[in-house]
Amino acid sequence: MAIGKRIRFFRNRKGMTQKQLGEILGFLGKTSDVRMAQYESEARTPKQDLVKEMAHILDVSPRAITVPEIDSYIGLMHTLFALEDMYGLKIGEIDGEVCLRLDKSTGSTYSTMFDMFHAWQEQAARLERGEITKEEYDQWRYKYPECESKHTKPSIGKSLKS
Structure with missing residues (x-):
């Protein structure tokens, strides 16, 4: 999703107008909503x-x-191809269903990504069981990895260099 659509999505999620966000960012008067409209339209x-x-x-x-x-x-397909190239994401099939999986042969990349995917899966399961609300789940996703900081492994960049 393009940056303009993401800005609009999160601004609307907060219940803010373009003018309100623009003014908080320091754009004055009429330029505040114009500038935000320019960012959202890209x-x-x-x-x-x-x-x-x-x-x-x-x-x-x-x-x-x-x-x-x-x-x-x-x-989206090219993003998935890039993930395959960079992080060993593989496409496969389980019980006739297409699935994506991590390639264990990528070593520390596999371990780091497994931990991250596992954290995501845990939050999704908590949502499904009704232990957290959709809003709490979204907050976890949209602030990731901040909310995982106590449990976060080294950054991917550091993991790939070692």
């Missing part, structure tokens, strides 16, 4: 420091705003 792209500030205001991780391009099925 006529302009916010710099990384502004993305971080937006994320703080919207109470999400900056990474939740800057996800890869997945607005089309083709874009």
